[in-house]
Every structure is written in structure tokens, then in C-alpha cells.
Amino acid sequence: MKPLPKTLRRLILLLGIWCFLWTPAWAAPTISKIRVHTENELITLDAELIDAFNEKILEAIESGVTMTFTYEIELRKQTSIFGDDVVSQNKVIQTVQYDTLKKVYQFTSQGKNVNRKVSTRSQERFKQLMLTLKNIPIAHVYKLDPEEKYYARVKAEMEAEGLWFPFNYLLFFLPFNEFETSWTQSTPLTLHRDAAFGVAASQKKSEPVIPAKRVANGIRSFNQ
Numbered sequence: 001m002k003p004l005p006k007t008l009r010r011l012i013l014l015l016g017i018w019c020f021l022w023t024p025a026w027a028a029p030t031i032s033k034i035r036v037h038t039e040n041e042l043i044t045l046d047a048e049l050i051d052a053f054n055e056k057i058l059e060a061i062e063s064g065v066t067m068t069f070t071y072e073i074e075l076r077k078q079t080s081i082f083g084d085d086v087v088s089q090n091k092v093i094q095t096v097q098y099d100t101l102k103k104v105y106q107f108t109s110q111g112k113n114v115n116r117k118v119s120t121r122s123q124e125r126f127k128q129l130m131l132t133l134k135n136i137p138i139a140h141v142y143k144l145d146p147e148e149k150y151y152a153r154v155k156a157e158m159e160a161e162g163l164w165f166p167f168n169y170l171l172f173f174l175p176f177n178e179f180e181t182s183w184t185q186s187t188p189l190t191l192h193r194d195a196a197f198g199v200a201a202s203q204k205k206s207e208p209v210i211p212a213k214r215v216a217n218g219i220r221s222f223n224q
Contacts, residue, residue: 027051031154031184041141042113043088045073047133047154049181058123061105066097066161069130071111071154075138078149078188087150088139090114096126113137146191153185 029052037044049069061067071092076084092111099106105126109116114136120126133154144150157180 029156029158029179029181031156031181034152034154034184034186036138036152036186036189037135038141039135039137042137043075043139043141043144044135045133045138045152045154046135047071047184049131049156052131052156052158052179053127060160061096061098062100064098064100066095067130068093068095068159068161070094070157070159071133071136072156073133073136073138074153076151076153078151084151087143090136090138092133092136094130096130111136141191144191148190150189150191151185151187152189153183155183156181 030050031047032050033046033048035046037046049071052069057067071094073090073092075087075089077087078084090112092109092114094109095107097106098104103121105120105123107116107118107120107126107129109129118125118129120129138152
């Protein structure tokens with residue numbers, strides 16, 4: 001690709017600085033409400049991404065720009081000496097693209113044991129889909145030891161695709177440039193087995209039990 005003329009480069013730079021200076025303050029996106037459950041023989045996770053959309057991002061989507069949120073998910077075992085061990089990982093890629101002719105938002109969610117497609121005309125609906133992780137598989141229960149403590153952590157990254165000239169040169173300045181959140185982790189987790197099966201985990205008062213469906217080997221729920 002030929003380099004841009006110097007005059008055009010200066011114009012793009014000035015436009016970018018102007019957009020940057022006149023962009024309203026935008027709260028940093030963060031992950032919240034991480035919850036971990038058991039679902040049959042799987043450990044699943046729920047979480048929410050907050051403050052990820054602003055007016056500029058929504059305008060870009062409705063102009064045909066594809067937005068992708070990539071969620072990195074880890075289940076870790078707490079250790080006291082050599083650092084925490086990664087037990088399992090999942091990556092969920094959630095994408096929205098607006099069909100300007102049909103006036104429909106096309107949402108997809110893909111990851112390990114995750115494959116979902118939704119079409120909607122509702123802006124609120126697609127925002128909820130993009131910002132929410134629900135029942136995402138992160139591990140099999142047999143990987144966890146009831147005597148150990150674990151935690152889940154999540155971070156998210158946004159990427160904008162399909163920007164046209166000259167906005168593809170202005171990504172550094174515009175508020176819908178890529179962002180990446182910091183890691184957010186759940187409270188400590190311990191696996192709770194049903195005493196009727198002859199295995200019971202100690203349960204502290206400060207660690208309420210999250211109800212979950214009965215799964216193999218008498219594992220019923222997490223203490224969290």
C-alpha cells in the first residue's frame with residue numbers, strides 16, 4: 001500500500017486529535033457479577049461486562065462496523081507457594097453485525113462447547129447478548145478436589161472491524177478503538193459433596209452455598 005501524502009496525514013492527525021478532545025468521558029469497561037455453578041457434570045460460569053457501550057460505538061455498529069468482544073475465562077486452583085495453577089480455560093468470542101438493509105442485528109457467540117446465533121431488531125437485546133456470559137462451560141467436575149480452593153477469573157477485549165477510510169487510520173483516537181479490561185476474579189470456591197454419598201466438605205458460615213443441579217458422584221454445589 002502506498003504511503004499517504006503528507007498533507008493528508010496531517011489532516012487525519014488533526015481530525016483524530018479533534019475527535020479525541022471532544023469525546024465525552026467514558027467509564028472504563030469492567031467485568032462484574034461472576035457466578036460459578038455446576039450443571040450436570042460441568043462447571044459453568046456467568047458474568048457481565050459493564051460500561052462497554054457508548055453512543056459512538058452504537059453509531060459505528062449501526063453504520064455497519066462489526067464489533068467483537070472476546071472473553072478470556074480461567075478456572076484456577078489457589079496455591080500458597082508457587083503461584084496459582086490454571087485448571088481449565090475457555091475463550092468466548094461474541095460478535096454483532098448490523099444488516100443495514102434488513103435492519104437486523106446478527107449476534108454470534110462461539111467458544112469451547114459454545115455455539116449460538118441470534119437475530120434481533122432490538123438494540124437493547126443485542127447489547128444484553130454481547131455483555132452477558134451465561135452458563136459458559138469451563139471445566140468438568142472431576143478435575144476439582146473438594147479439599148482445595150479455586151476461583152474463576154474473566155477479562156474482555158473489544159475489537160472493531162470493517163472501518164472505512166479515513167476512519168481506519170483514526171482508530172487510535174476514536175472512543176471505539178480496542179479496549180481490554182483487567183482480570184476480575186470470583187470469590188474463593190470449594191466443591192461441596194452431598195453427605196448422603198459419604199463425602200462432605202467443611203462449610204464456613206461466611207461461604208454461602210450456591211444451589212445447583214445434582215451431578216455425578218454426589219457433587220451438588222459450590223461453597224462461594
